[in-house]
Amino acid sequence: MDIPLHIIILAAGDGTRMKSRLPKVLHPVGGRPMLAWVLDTAAALQPDGIHVVFNPETPEVQTVSTEARVNWVPQAERLGTGHAVQQAIPAIPRAARVLVLYGDIPLLQADTLRSLLALDEALGVLTMSLENPAGYGRVLRDADGRVRAVVEDRDADETQRRISEVNTGIIVADARGLRGWLDRLHTENSQGEYYLTDIFVLAADDETAIGSVLAVDPEEMQGVNDRVQLAATEARHRKLAAERLMRDGVQIVDPRRFDLRGKIRAGCDVRIDINVVLEGDIRLGEGVAIGPGCVLRDCDLAAGTRVHPYSVLEGVQTLGACDIGPFARLRPGTVLGAGAKVGNFVEVKNVQIGAGTKASHLSYLGDATIGDGVNIGAGTITCNYDGVNKHRTIIENDVFIGSDTQLVAPVTVGKGADIGAGSTITRDVPEGKLTLSRSKQVTVPGWRRPKKDA
Numbered sequence: 001m002d003i004p005l006h007i008i009i010l011a012a013g014d015g016t017r018m019k020s021r022l023p024k025v026l027h028p029v030g031g032r033p034m035l036a037w038v039l040d041t042a043a044a045l046q047p048d049g050i051h052v053v054f055n056p057e058t059p060e061v062q063t064v065s066t067e068a069r070v071n072w073v074p075q076a077e078r079l080g081t082g083h084a085v086q087q088a089i090p091a092i093p094r095a096a097r098v099l100v101l102y103g104d105i106p107l108l109q110a111d112t113l114r115s116l117l118a119l120d121e122a123l124g125v126l127t128m129s130l131e132n133p134a135g136y137g138r139v140l141r142d143a144d145g146r147v148r149a150v151v152e153d154r155d156a157d158e159t160q161r162r163i164s165e166v167n168t169g170i171i172v173a174d175a176r177g178l179r180g181w182l183d184r185l186h187t188e189n190s191q192g193e194y195y196l197t198d199i200f201v202l203a204a205d206d207e208t209a210i211g212s213v214l215a216v217d218p219e220e221m222q223g224v225n226d227r228v229q230l231a232a233t234e235a236r237h238r239k240l241a242a243e244r245l246m247r248d249g250v251q252i253v254d255p256r257r258f259d260l261r262g263k264i265r266a267g268c269d270v271r272i273d274i275n276v277v278l279e280g281d282i283r284l285g286e287g288v289a290i291g292p293g294c295v296l297r298d299c300d301l302a303a304g305t306r307v308h309p310y311s312v313l314e315g316v317q318t319l320g321a322c323d324i325g326p327f328a329r330l331r332p333g334t335v336l337g338a339g340a341k342v343g344n345f346v347e348v349k350n351v352q353i354g355a356g357t358k359a360s361h362l363s364y365l366g367d368a369t370i371g372d373g374v375n376i377g378a379g380t381i382t383c384n385y386d387g388v389n390k391h392r393t394i395i396e397n398d399v400f401i402g403s404d405t406q407l408v409a410p411v412t413v414g415k416g417a418d419i420g421a422g423s424t425i426t427r428d429v430p431e432g433k434l435t436l437s438r439s440k441q442v443t444v445p446g447w448r449r450p451k452k453d454a
């Protein structure tokens with residue numbers, strides 16, 4: 001088809017019912033601003049232009065997309081949906097088709113819009129049928145079933161209010177016709193606004209045929225006006241995300257207790273236990289198992305990795321099957337070699353841990369390079385911070401570090417070295433030898449415990 005397509009996204013509304021300082025379209029669904037989802041859907045239709053109408057008092061809305069092809073159109077005053085479209089239309093060629101979307105309907109799918117775009121008429125509307133249509137514009141049809149007008153809830157009479165078919169707000173129109181109808185909008189209505197929906201009666205009066213598509217699933221059109229609807233939309237997103245993953249072979253123990261706030265790629269036989277939150281960019285190799293209560297952000301876990309309950313991982317990469325947790329805290333820059341084990345109450349940051357290395361209990365490992373086959377005893381701490389700068393600890397292959405050791409960085413522990421428990425290591429440790437720094441154990445003869453004063 002050679003008619004250019006331009007998409008206008010309305011995102012300037014005040015969103016007062018959210019009662020938030022954050023502009024409504026920046027509220028996240030599935031970890032991303034609502035507007036980002038709408039922009040993705042718009043982009044999927046490969047339009048010739050995307051125009052986002054926004055409120056210039058909240059310029060931060062523009063951070064959602066840095067793409068040059070998005071045309072940000074300020075609407076200085078919110079005078080209604082018709083006024084919003086009026087701001088964007090001058091930038092759109094007359095020969096184009098225009099699709100109007102809302103920035104606060106995040107789950108709308110491109111396929112639904114394709115069915116609307118398939119209409120031949122110069123004006124078309126996506127409608128839905130609701131058991132409780134209160135608040136929405138009602139679709140009025142003539143005796144032949146043709147769309148005649150859309151009347152807003154607040155302007156409708158009793159009979160009209162009983163109509164269950166409503167305007168989703170999503171419309172498609174030829175730019176030429178749309179310009180003409182927009183020029184004729186007025187504010188003689190209960191809200192004193194320029195209603196976009198008035199174009200229907202104007203088009204019908206011009207004897208322009210109006211097409212319509214009835215949406216199969218009204219939940220997809222769920223708009224977000226308040227936080228109750230935001231939660232409902234999040235729940236639907238969660239459900240859809242879980243279903244998609246399960247169809248792709250991921251086992252989700254309870255889809256109602258699973259949250260995806262980002263993107264995920266998962267191999268087969270991945271198992272996700274209850275109350276797991278996945279954020280950012282997540283890759284899980286075949287057979288990865290995530291225990292209950294884990295939170296993962298931006299992680300890339302190799303096949304066979306097991307994350308035991310209540311572990312929190314951010315920016316972690318595993319290079320082979322590893323064991324993590326329970327209760328592990330792995331921070332950005334953690335890379336674990338195959339067969340590594342990071343156990344309970346171990347915090348790791350900016351550390352490469354070699355294959356088969358174990359830090360099973362109660363440690364802080366920060367800014368370190370740790371070789372293969374190393375054993376890190378319980379309570380080992382890398383003292384990486386001198387109060388001003390961070391320093392690195394290097395632990396070579398096959399080192400054994402006794403419990404309760406402090407490694408004061410910068411320091412290197414040579415290959416195959418042993419460090420006695422309770423040592424404070426301030427200088428480099430030679431290869432293959434036992435090093436310890438510990439005051440000698442003494443027993444004091446004749447010692448008596450003090451007695452309580454009478």
Ligand code: UD1
Pocket residue numbers: 010011012013014053075077078079080081082083084102103104135136137138150152166167168169194195196197223
């Ligand atoms: C609108 C429709 C109604 C439809 C409903 C579906 C009109 C007059 N009414 O009503 O028929 O059933 O959506 O949800 O169109 N916006 C701007 N600038 C403005 C006003 C609004 O950008 O000056 C944006 C809002 O951010 C929002 C969208 O337009 O994304 C819809 O505005 P809203 O005020 O929510 O319209 P409704 O009263 O819900």
Ligand code: MG
Pocket residue numbers: 223225
């Ligand atoms: Mg609305």
